Amino acid sequence: MGFNNWNSTHCRAEFNEAMVEGIADAFVSQGLKDAGYTYVNIDDCWALPNRDANGNLVPDPVRFPHGIKAVADYVHSKGLKFGLYSSAGTKTCDTQGFPGGLGHEQQDAALWASWGVDYLKYDNCNNNGVDARQRYEAMGDALRATGRPILYSICEWGENQPWNWAPGYGNSWRTTGDISDSWSSMIGIAHHNQPLAPYAKPGAWNDPDMLEVGNGGMTDTEYRTHFSLWAQMAAPLLIGSDLRNVSSATLNILRNTDVIAVDQDALGRQGTVVSSSGGLVVMSRPLADGGRSVTLTNENTTAKTVSTTAEAIGLGGAASYSLRDLWSKQTSTTTGAISASVPAHGTVMYRVTPGTPVPPPTGVDQLGDLPWTSAVNGWGPVERNLSNGEQAAGDGHTLTINGTTYAKGLGTHAASDIAYYLGGTCSRLTVSAGVDDEAGGTKGSVVFRVYRDDTLVADSGRMTGTDPAKTLTADLTGGLELRLVVTDSEDGIDYDHADWAEPRLTCA
Template identity: 45%
Template structure:
């Protein structure tokens, strides 16, 4: 348990930040809760080793060296971590430890380092598992030779399946790629790490990466799920937010003692997956003393009732069970089924034990609801179906179900029992009553939901509450769940890439529908740029047949034009059919297409259609990777020559040569040349021979570049045999101040992707303001140690 600066600060690390974080560990109570390691990530050292071959701390960032920081940390009863790399250079281009293991381990030991995160960039590997074992074992031996105890964190992103070999070498090992502050990242990592329970245990832990709690990209519900599932998976809890500005809510999530106790339980068992279906997962973790932690996890976008029979877990047989909710503090009882209404992206965690006498404990009552997409207006609305299930030992009585909808909305029950009352800005409507509900019985009710015609698209909460009495004393209790109503509006006027619009529903044979990349497999963002018949596309939808994607048009759109074809990564001989439906009318179809064929252009007339459906069907025995390339939707009667939104401004496309690209650090090596082998704009791109440690490639501009109104920079990259890191930097103002984001995106060998850097992610030196109208140079970083291809450096 501890802290690492990377998720919140990237390369912007210094002694003051590390010391201030240690201070907060003590003052906030995080130290008492168990957090003890304060870890420094990449960019802490000078760019070159010292004359004696040792690593040198950056004298500006760490004026008293790393040892001075270590002494400060140790004086507070905490421990210090450092970052290294099992390659020639770190991911950010600082000296790596490959071939320097002994001297670096001894240097860190001399400084008083207690923890090493050991990364995998610029690794010079042949890709074999044997090479990974060799490189990481070399640092293990070097640490042992120092005689100093250090936690050894292997960070090779799960590439060589370290859970199969790293026990006895590392204390923990990364099982996935880098985490990001988004729900899609959390969901993907859970899916990868949860099945690896058999490989974790005391002294050898699966590491799904550091915590993002508090960084602002997710909701409180999502952050609680993040913390809950890391605890269930017995994962390291390494804080990755700026604790100097952390809110009370963030500190309460990170400091929840009951959740931490599950994570740090002395048995050291990672929870096993009891069930996993339709985005709903149940995990079971044995705890010291005989209790078990049961997590009910809902990765879907809607409220769901998640349940598990006690007999399907490791719980001993009993007449009833005590459920302690570690987030709310509520104590409930259930007879034989553990169940809860779990909000979208939410997780309920119970600490469970057998209960001899349930009569004095409130019953577990699960409230669920379903509501389809809501269209505003008199002809729209939707039907809300609610369920209340009694899981307690003994009946509940005088059950009354009510709903609270947003202000201006209506909820009409099938049978009105009590009149509507107003409160809290919305309408509370009671409508369904049952005198008695037995154990494991369910009351299902329906409501007609009305939504004003001028309601903007968005997500709106509806609360469903069950009020009832329980036990021999007929005590009053309530259970509530929140369902999110998704309101859709028709698209605005204009021509736009379909991948910029949110679908209402999507069904895919394998994994999610991917935006602007192919569907690579079961996880999010695991594809490459869409490639059909050798042509590469930066916009589109990557699917796997059979698939179906639905959009709401509201009768406002006239045409969809798209290229359709099987991705070049599909199997030889695969076939599929692409169909576009306007409501239930077939508006365009490709007929059967095969792997390797050029994409077919489809034009669909959507005039008057309320709904658009994109359907792919497989003509092969297996699922087939199918691409909708460059789909452009026209709405509002705009001319066909209107610009496609979002508008993109090409800065360099390498059609006439190298566009003046050069090398920022000539001493580090590298070359550039025009090449037709990879291009996403025009007929040529740029072939870049990168040095082992990487370099910046780009050019200074003869006149300032005005990108006012643009919000991001992008370029497309195709990696060679080794893979590459990609990053963007700019220079601004007359002083040519260097600004970069510090977010190093990895592209796997022989894969392609778009590297994106938003202006609001880019950091400039102190006193320098990023002025988009005064950009003086543009650079991209590549570091494969081999050939890499790039194209279409652009602003959007």
């Protein structure tokens, strides 16, 4: 969370030392520091076009007459952190052609650390065709070698699928090209970033670019959608407007601590699309307290009703649910239906908290027929009595493991975690576990684990698409909660379609 000047100033003359220090002042005076914003970052055009005789970068003496270290010291004096910009090429992205970091990684990183830099945005221009991993790994190694904690923001625009390799080098990676201050740009970037939810985790984030909130190209309703979706997608919240002269409406959006709490939730899971039809989009995000945040977005140009259910967003098993509207601050309860009239280009955002769960009925039941209390899945929703399929609900097929079909069960995709409330009334689970044939034979490699509360009571070991189903039996006696967990076995999450086939639960 923080600020970057590019969206409001680009490379114009008003980008200078006074502006950056004024932003740091505004963080404190306008309550943004208290709301969690930490980094005051500068973008391209801070340096002179040429290095000095020793090959070092030189701050532009007109823009920064006291140098970068003095600005970093000022930012630090406010209890904030300071970030700057470079490019993994011979020159940066601005047409004036400031020096990039390619071939100067260790020299530049050491210089930045000596200035007190806490954050690096590393762009992708003028890279001379050098392999992206090589370029970004070199700077990551150089930053670590300084011994100073520096957040490393890889700005590769998603061109080489950085979500597959950037977590090994940096803390975030751009998934798209640059945002602009318009509804079409913002919502298009959201659409591009949404399917990448499985790759986000604590310390490693999808970055759909900086915020345009307050720059004037969208309505306040559209800016609320912008802010809501970025929070729901666990994205960095880097303010892109000049905080010295923004409206009170803009500040109210940027300081919405309920929405910020979703963005910063400790579980660190990016929200996923659970339904999308006719411009009505529902996203659900699991939260550390066991609840969910849900966004109901209307991408149409007229008001519409957007609806979903507690089960569809990954909750179930409770008699009622509390809904808190994170923009209006109103609270209500529901037995499962979640719905709102949403204005054109608007978003209603709820925090959904389940009430007391209900234990399973007496006897032997198929888990696929019972309500779970929560379900998190790596690719699309958990499917009842179908394989995982793709990202839409109900798009799976008959559960099939190594040629054997099953009528009942749960179709999942690593990483997944499904919880059921037992209430101490159940004694046994028996299930056939395996990789579904829709993964493609030799593809897919997962581990199935069953937990009674925090105790591991069954473990499949590594399984692939070539293995027959494995029968797991778990003792659940006295347990309050059952958890079915599927993890990737370190081969990558592609094709990890995992079936809990014929899961029979015996209770009371």
